[in-house]
Amino acid sequence: MQTKSTDVLIIGAGTAGLYALREVKRAKKDYLVVDTGPLGTTCARVGCMPSKVLLQVAQENQALQQLVQEQVITAKPQAINDQAALKTVRQLRDRFATGAAQGAQRAAGEHLIIGKASFLSPNRVQVMTAEGQQVIEAHSIILATGSSPVVPSFLSAVADRMLTTDAVFELEHLPKRLGVMGLGAIGLELGLALARLGVQVTAADMADQLGGIQDPTIAQAAQKIFSNEMDIWLGHPAEVERTEHGVLLKAGNQAVEVDQLLVALGRKPNLAELALEKAGLPVDEKGVPLFDPHTMQIGDTRIFIAGDLNADRTLMHEACDEGAIAGYNASRTAVTAFERKVPLAIAFTQPDIVSVGASFHSLTAGNYLVGEAKANGRAIIKHDEQSLIRLYADSHSGKLLGASLLGVDTEHLGHFLALAIMQQMTVADLLQAPYYHPVVEEQLQAALQDLLKQLPQLQTGLPFGLTQKS
Ligand SMILES: Cc1cc2nc3c(=O)[nH]c(=O)nc-3n(C[C@H](O)[C@H](O)[C@H](O)COP(=O)(O)OP(=O)(O)OC[C@H]3O[C@@H](n4cnc5c(N)ncnc54)[C@H](O)[C@@H]3O)c2cc1C
Numbered sequence: 001m002q003t004k005s006t007d008v009l010i011i012g013a014g015t016a017g018l019y020a021l022r023e024v025k026r027a028k029k030d031y032l033v034v035d036t037g038p039l040g041t042t043c044a045r046v047g048c049m050p051s052k053v054l055l056q057v058a059q060e061n062q063a064l065q066q067l068v069q070e071q072v073i074t075a076k077p078q079a080i081n082d083q084a085a086l087k088t089v090r091q092l093r094d095r096f097a098t099g100a101a102q103g104a105q106r107a108a109g110e111h112l113i114i115g116k117a118s119f120l121s122p123n124r125v126q127v128m129t130a131e132g133q134q135v136i137e138a139h140s141i142i143l144a145t146g147s148s149p150v151v152p153s154f155l156s157a158v159a160d161r162m163l164t165t166d167a168v169f170e171l172e173h174l175p176k177r178l179g180v181m182g183l184g185a186i187g188l189e190l191g192l193a194l195a196r197l198g199v200q201v202t203a204a205d206m207a208d209q210l211g212g213i214q215d216p217t218i219a220q221a222a223q224k225i226f227s228n229e230m231d232i233w234l235g236h237p238a239e240v241e242r243t244e245h246g247v248l249l250k251a252g253n254q255a256v257e258v259d260q261l262l263v264a265l266g267r268k269p270n271l272a273e274l275a276l277e278k279a280g281l282p283v284d285e286k287g288v289p290l291f292d293p294h295t296m297q298i299g300d301t302r303i304f305i306a307g308d309l310n311a312d313r314t315l316m317h318e319a320c321d322e323g324a325i326a327g328y329n330a331s332r333t334a335v336t337a338f339e340r341k342v343p344l345a346i347a348f349t350q351p352d353i354v355s356v357g358a359s360f361h362s363l364t365a366g367n368y369l370v371g372e373a374k375a376n377g378r379a380i381i382k383h384d385e386q387s388l389i390r391l392y393a394d395s396h397s398g399k400l401l402g403a404s405l406l407g408v409d410t411e412h413l414g415h416f417l418a419l420a421i422m423q424q425m426t427v428a429d430l431l432q433a434p435y436y437h438p439v440v441e442e443q444l445q446a447a448l449q450d451l452l453k454q455l456p457q458l459q460t461g462l463p464f465g466l467t468q469k470s
């Protein structure tokens with residue numbers, strides 16, 4: 001059996017692992033990277049990218065249908081060619097995934113080992129490869145093996161009619177009737193995309209609000225908007241039953257027969273095969289190692305954990321930051337604590353659902369104010385009649401704390417607000433920015449004015465948004 005030694009071993013060559021690798025190389029450390037394959041990252045192969053391509057194709061189809069309905073286009077277009085639509089999604093997906101896989105191969109070069117890694121002891125890992133077993137001894141180890149869809153065992157009865165995100169982008173044809181279990185970001189994005197391609201979608205979530213939206217006013221508005229496109233059942237766990245021609249999706253006292261089932265019940269960290277017990281790591285009740293989110297270090301060990309594997313901030317840009325932090329610290333004796341960025345989450349549902357900064361549940365009653373604005377002219381032009389944005393500000397200082405947004409193109413507003421929160425800007429500061437007309441950003445201006453009216457201590461007596469020339 002071959003034994004190799006290295007400074008840093010990275011397990012998992014996905015987004016977090018590759019960002020870690022960049023820092024290890026910058027520190028000029030010796031390294032090895034192990035991945036089971038397929039390379040190409042979850043984000044590009046089965047995650048962020050194919051889901052956004054599918055949403056784009058679906059929105060284009062929806063826009064076309066709308067023009068037909070308004071008789072702007074009079075010749076009825078042919079029915080959607082689902083095989084071609086799904087092939088288009090795969091073609092673009094393949095471009096992203098191939099690019100990512102080639103990037104991983106280039107970055108790791110001859111230091112890449114394709115195989116399954118598991119611990120033998122705190123600094124020794126065995127790797128099962130096609131050629132046999134290898135043992136690697138490393139001074140520091142970075143764990144970045146990502147996550148996989150949660151599929152409860154009761155679904156095995158309908159396994160042949162069940163899809164997860166690992167399979168949905170491989171479909172050759174669209175089902176006529178689809179059941180969606182779980183209305184988090186995945187269930188919502190994919191349920192809406194498929195509904196916009198003409199699939200009859202019924203989606204169930206046991207939570208009382210969809211998309212994990214915490215702000216009750218935004219949650220209610222989102223439910224109203226998206227219920228126009230698919231049947232939404234909230235508040236009861238979903239169950240299934242096999243039928244002669246499909247699957248009976250049930251929740252509470254509702255039931256519907258569907259042809260296929262998309263399971264979007266969350267993702268679980270890929271911990272099981274790592275044999276963490278042999279590394280003697282401290283873990284929580286779910287078996288996830290206890291780590292410091294500012295250093296990515298597990299306890300006081302030389303083992304670091306980044307990306308979806310730590311089940312903390314399971315988003316692509318967070319995986320990049322966590323990988324970079326882990327790679328930086330794994331390459332040095334002293335560990336540096338890094339500031340984490342302003343929280344930002346976007347579901348690309350058009351109207352988008354955005355949460356930025358302090359979440360609604362984290363606000364303290366009596367210490368915050370809400371500024372609200374509804375759809376403006378530009379939103380209405382973009383067929384978004386019901387958008388709603390809610391900004392939260394500190395009731396004493398007037399600093400912006402966070403926001404919950406529901407509206408077309410609010411992905412961009414979310415970034416603007418994240419920067420403002422990062423800079424600790426007040427409502428009055430933010431109103432000093434120019435707001436062009438007609439743009440969706442004017443909704444921010446309206447919500448900020450709504451806030452400033454409630455903050456007499458920030459008012460100068462001058463017109464809102466204007467300052468005296470010095
Ligand atoms: C459908 C979908 C849509 C999404 N959309 C978005 C979005 O729009 N925006 C966003 O920010 N996030 C989105 N996400 C989340 C985002 O994709 C993840 O947060 C991110 O990809 C996690 O990266 P990672 O490096 O932790 O994991 P991965 O990229 O999965 O990397 C893990 C790597 O580890 C390897 N591996 C696994 N087990 C082992 C082992 N035992 N030994 C060696 N190697 C192993 C795997 O082969 C893989 O290469 C989406 C996710 C899904 C599923």
Ligand SMILES: NC(=O)c1ccc[n+]([C@@H]2O[C@H](COP(=O)([O-])OP(=O)(O)OC[C@H]3O[C@@H](n4cnc5c(N)ncnc54)[C@H](O)[C@@H]3O)[C@@H](O)[C@H]2O)c1
Nearest residue numbers: 182183184185186205206207237238264265266314346347
């Ligand atoms: N645009 C984006 O940023 C984006 C898009 C897709 C996915 N993601 C990431 O992928 C991860 C996984 O997404 P997800 O949507 O699968 O997970 P999730 O945890 O966000 O949502 C799962 C949903 O399933 C529901 N659920 C669980 N068990 C149930 C049951 N028995 N019956 C009915 N409902 C049940 C939960 O209430 C929850 O709302 C998320 O953490 C997210 O960060 C992000």
